[in-house]
Amino acid sequence: MSIVLHTINRLTFGLTPGELKRVERIGARGFIAEQLQPAKLAEPTELQQLLRGYKALNWDPPALFLHFGKHKELPPGVTLDPGATEKPGEIRAQPAKAKLLRAILSPAQLQEVMVDFWYNHFNVSNAKGPTGFWVGCYERDAIRPHALGKFRNLLVATAHHPAMLHYLDNARNTAPESPAGRKSKQGLNENYARELLELHTLGVDGGYTQGDVRELARILTGWGVRPAGPGTGPSTFFFAPGRHDDREKILLGVKYPPGGESEVPRALTQLAEHPATAKHIGFKLAQRFVADQPPASLVDKLSQRYRETDGDIRQILTRLFESPEFLDEKYRGKKFKTPFHYLASYHRLLGQIPDNLAPALVTLQRWGMPLYGCATPNGYSYDEDDWLSPAALMQRIQFSVRVGQFQRAKPRSPVDSEATPEQQALDRIRRQAPPSGPPGEQVLADLRPLLSRRSLTALDAAPASFRLNLLLASPEFLRY
Amino acid sequence: MKRRQFIQSALSASLLAGLPVTLARSAPAPGQPPVRLIVLLLRGGIDGLNVVVPYTEADYHAGRPTIGLASPADRGVLDLDGRFGLHPALSGLMPLWQKKQLAFVHACGSPDPTRSHFDAQDYMESGAPGNKSVTDGWMNRLMGRLPEPDNPIKAVNVGVTLPRILQGARPVATVGLTPASAKPTTIDLPGVLESFAGLYAEDAALKKAYDEGVSSHRRIKADLDQEMLAADKDAVAPAGFAGQAHELGRLIDTDSQIRLAFLSVGGWDTHVSQGAGTGQLANKLTALGNGLVQLTEGLKASHAHTVILLLSEFGRTARENGNGGTDHGHGNVAWLLGGPVNGGRVWGQWPGLAPGQLHEGRDLAVTTDFRTVVSAVLQQHLGLPPATLKPIFPGFDPGSSLPRLIRPA
Numbered sequence: 001m002s003i004v005l006h007t008i009n010r011l012t013f014g015l016t017p018g019e020l021k022r023v024e025r026i027g028a029r030g031f032i033a034e035q036l037q038p039a040k041l042a043e044p045t046e047l048q049q050l051l052r053g054y055k056a057l058n059w060d061p062p063a064l065f066l067h068f069g070k071h072k073e074l075p076p077g078v079t080l081d082p083g084a085t086e087k088p089g090e091i092r093a094q095p096a097k098a099k100l101l102r103a104i105l106s107p108a109q110l111q112e113v114m115v116d117f118w119y120n121h122f123n124v125s126n127a128k129g130p131t132g133f134w135v136g137c138y139e140r141d142a143i144r145p146h147a148l149g150k151f152r153n154l155l156v157a158t159a160h161h162p163a164m165l166h167y168l169d170n171a172r173n174t175a176p177e178s179p180a181g182r183k184s185k186q187g188l189n190e191n192y193a194r195e196l197l198e199l200h201t202l203g204v205d206g207g208y209t210q211g212d213v214r215e216l217a218r219i220l221t222g223w224g225v226r227p228a229g230p231g232t233g234p235s236t237f238f239f240a241p242g243r244h245d246d247r248e249k250i251l252l253g254v255k256y257p258p259g260g261e262s263e264v265p266r267a268l269t270q271l272a273e274h275p276a277t278a279k280h281i282g283f284k285l286a287q288r289f290v291a292d293q294p295p296a297s298l299v300d301k302l303s304q305r306y307r308e309t310d311g312d313i314r315q316i317l318t319r320l321f322e323s324p325e326f327l328d329e330k331y332r333g334k335k336f337k338t339p340f341h342y343l344a345s346y347h348r349l350l351g352q353i354p355d356n357l358a359p360a361l362v363t364l365q366r367w368g369m370p371l372y373g374c375a376t377p378n379g380y381s382y383d384e385d386d387w388l389s390p391a392a393l394m395q396r397i398q399f400s401v402r403v404g405q406f407q408r409a410k411p412r413s414p415v416d417s418e419a420t421p422e423q424q425a426l427d428r429i430r431r432q433a434p435p436s437g438p439p440g441e442q443v444l445a446d447l448r449p450l451l452s453r454r455s456l457t458a459l460d461a462a463p464a465s466f467r468l469n470l471l472l473a474s475p476e477f478l479r480y
Numbered sequence: 481m482k483r484r485q486f487i488q489s490a491l492s493a494s495l496l497a498g499l500p501v502t503l504a505r506s507a508p509a510p511g512q513p514p515v516r517l518i519v520l521l522l523r524g525g526i527d528g529l530n531v532v533v534p535y536t537e538a539d540y541h542a543g544r545p546t547i548g549l550a551s552p553a554d555r556g557v558l559d560l561d562g563r564f565g566l567h568p569a570l571s572g573l574m575p576l577w578q579k580k581q582l583a584f585v586h587a588c589g590s591p592d593p594t595r596s597h598f599d600a601q602d603y604m605e606s607g608a609p610g611n612k613s614v615t616d617g618w619m620n621r622l623m624g625r626l627p628e629p630d631n632p633i634k635a636v637n638v639g640v641t642l643p644r645i646l647q648g649a650r651p652v653a654t655v656g657l658t659p660a661s662a663k664p665t666t667i668d669l670p671g672v673l674e675s676f677a678g679l680y681a682e683d684a685a686l687k688k689a690y691d692e693g694v695s696s697h698r699r700i701k702a703d704l705d706q707e708m709l710a711a712d713k714d715a716v717a718p719a720g721f722a723g724q725a726h727e728l729g730r731l732i733d734t735d736s737q738i739r740l741a742f743l744s745v746g747g748w749d750t751h752v753s754q755g756a757g758t759g760q761l762a763n764k765l766t767a768l769g770n771g772l773v774q775l776t777e778g779l780k781a782s783h784a785h786t787v788i789l790l791l792s793e794f795g796r797t798a799r800e801n802g803n804g805g806t807d808h809g810h811g812n813v814a815w816l817l818g819g820p821v822n823g824g825r826v827w828g829q830w831p832g833l834a835p836g837q838l839h840e841g842r843d844l845a846v847t848t849d850f851r852t853v854v855s856a857v858l859q860q861h862l863g864l865p866p867a868t869l870k871p872i873f874p875g876f877d878p879g880s881s882l883p884r885l886i887r888p889a
Contacts, residue, residue, distance in 0.1 A: 169751045172803040185546075187802020191751045194595065194808070204596050210840065213595075336685075366656070368640035375746060376524075378598055385615075388685055389642035390693030391654035394667070397676055401666045458678035466675065473676055475683040 014345025120379030620648030653696030729778020
């Protein structure tokens with residue numbers, strides 16, 4: 001496999017028609033440089049327009065909760081926006097629709113890959129109470145702005161977001177001896193403290209103890225959310241001194257004299273600067289971009305780069321993409337796509353968005369990967385062992401036979417002015433797609449270099465009308 | 481080391497050493513009903529102290545002022561043995577207890593002290609606590625120790641992705657068990673599925689998945705067709721977990737080649753407001769209990785030869801936390817259901833809940849290794865000779881006197 005194809009494979013959600021030729025022109029290095037500066041890669045106007053209509057991506061937690069959550073009464077003086085006619089289920093679905101469309105259509109592919117990566121690293125699930133309304137603004141505020149920035153900023157931003165504080169229960173974490181603790185008989189909750197150490201920073205083998213979990217939970221007491229107004233639900237970040245543990249703590253050997261609200265930022269800095277965090281992050285990046293069992297030499301390089309640059313993700317990725325390990329032929333085309341990656345790459349290759357978004361999201365649910373719906377805080381894995389099963393392969397084969405001779409012909413409809421704004425925007429996006437000839441002929445011609453000799457033999461032995469189906473389930477397309 | 485490499489090297493090592501591959505004593509005689517094992521993993525760490533409640537312990541009630549369950553006399557738990565009581569949401573299981581087809585092993589768990597869900601589940605599934613180099617699952621290794629040759633549905637996994645417990649060299653059928661599972665689709669048209677075969681010849685992992693996927697897809701489709709023909713026309717399958725559990729029972733009863741099955745139920749990580757006799761945990765237990773009853777009913781006559789084992793990666797703190805919930809703990813309760821179970825009894829050595837008796841001062845201690853429970857089931861129910869257990873649980877010696885969890889035949 002060529003360096004160009006390998007680079008496209010690893011930095012994007014899959015090849016689009018014409019992309020191979022374009023990247024051959026600018027070169028793999030040019031492509032990497034372009035992808036590392038996503039600000040210059042604007043989303044298509046029609047997509048921007050569509051996303052602006054999704055309240056789950058544009059409103060703030062209090063407004064979302066107020067309009068779509070369950071609450072008894074409105075705060076005095078607050079009136080609801082009469083335009084908020086969406087059902088709660090629709091608000092919950094919007095982030096997933098947006099994620100799928102961006103993965104298919106955005107030219108800033110590496111940014112979308114990294115947003116997906118960091119979201120999984122700092123996972124919150126839409127299955128938990130009001131977090132279901134907040135995953136869109138959580139990603140917008142806590143993940144997306146820092147996807148190629150400083151790791152510390154991701155850590156700080158996620159630690160301040162009501163979605164995370166609610167999801168991992170820190171909103172309830174109260175020192176039992178504090179005034180609020182005594183009054184309400186509330187106490188410590190270790191959930192967030194443990195996952196901060198185990199998943200977000202040091203990693204499970206990062207050398208902390210149960211005692212450190214406890215100390216960090218004490219540091220985190222009072223670090224929570226409060227109602228923006230009566231009836232609006234717990235929706236804005238708030239430090240409650242009356243719930244905080246005011247005694248000294250010792251986290252990983254470092255003393256914390258009583259410091260109130262300043263303790264958490266200090267602890268987050270200590271964790272972000274810990275060498276185990278550098279190693280943990282280096283390992284996960286190497287795993288996503290190089291191999292499920294990444295070479296130790298690469299993990300070392302990346303963790304060193306992390307320490308040199310204060311966890312600057314763009315710099316770490318730059319080092320990764322120029323490393324001999326990334327370029328090593330033996331790793332090319334060996335990673336197995338997650339269900340989401342497969343679905344996005346399927347639509348990218350065909351140059352189409354799904355006919356309907358809701359069934360596409362149901363497909364991902366059936367494939368075990370509902371978007372924003374990973375219930376556990378470790379997020380979705382990128383490892384073959386977690387996704388390649390006999391049932392998963394059967395499902396992908398089944399999906400691959402939906403195009404071509406098995407596809408019902410659908411005439412391209414004009415934009416219907418009676419349709420919902422979402423439907424109109426989707427129709428406009430569809431009309432931007434290049435007109436396709438007989439399904440996939442051009443695609444097939446373009447992709448011959450992607451296929452192994454073995455797959456080409458299988459394809460050429462099949463009837464012409466069936467070749468695209470085979471390609472979509474070929475090892476070269478199931479992998480990246 | 482990658483899983484496949486590990487298996488290959490382990491395999492070639494044993495071939496080189498000329499070690500005999502020990503199999504179970506004998507296959508069941510023709511005509512004899514096959515024995516089955518179903519494992520259900522409760523992911524998230526279920527609060528075992530509120531499932532099988534030590535209601536006579538003062539420390540239990542003292543540590544759980546809001547979530548603790550009252551004694552049977554105060555209409556709290558359902559009495560099991562004068563010492564332990566069952567959560568009232570599981571009342572549907574009491575008939576099984578009375579028939580002595582339900583047993584528990586309390587203070588059971590993993591010797592590894594991790595409180596990470598993910599590590600603890602991995603260890604319980606690999607069967608090698610604390611040893612991250614064992615990456616295949618103990619149920620997959622077990623498949624190779626059963627007397628029958630491998631077949632595409634010897635082990636059935638309910639779900640889409642293959643959990644670690646079943647990962648490994650041997651084929652496993654994965655089945656969604658939703659109402660759609662039985663409907664024919666495009667790939668069931670003649671010749672369609674076959675035309676993909678040529679693609680995977682050079683990719684070992686995909687080839688394995690394809691071969692196993694095709695055989696189990698066809699076999700299960702045929703079983704479900706047969707089962708649907710036999711099903712009562714009026715019977716409405718229950719929704720959700722209960723529906724899946726019922727379907728699984730039916731499938732096992734229909735196909736005598738299924739020996740092992742695995743499924744999991746999540747959502748037990750009750751850090752906040754778990755409730756007592758009613759509430760969050762009670763609702764989940766109701767659904768679980770219903771599912772187990774449905775599974776039992778779906779199994780029909782096969783229930784007499786099936787053991788259902790429920791495990792969870794760890795228990796929860798003995799005392800409730802500050803939010804009416806419980807945090808990650810250590811010891812837990814294991815459940816055994818089924819015709820062969822030596823039930824009506826809470827097994828295990830009870831370590832107590834007094835401060836000095838708790839693990840690290842906060843959790844129920846582990847007095848029975850979960851591998852002891854599994855080993856007892858494998859020996860006494862599936863008929864595995866003790867020597868075959870070694871490769872299933874590497875580095876573990878269950879000792880010579882296993883609890884008699886299965887009634888002598």
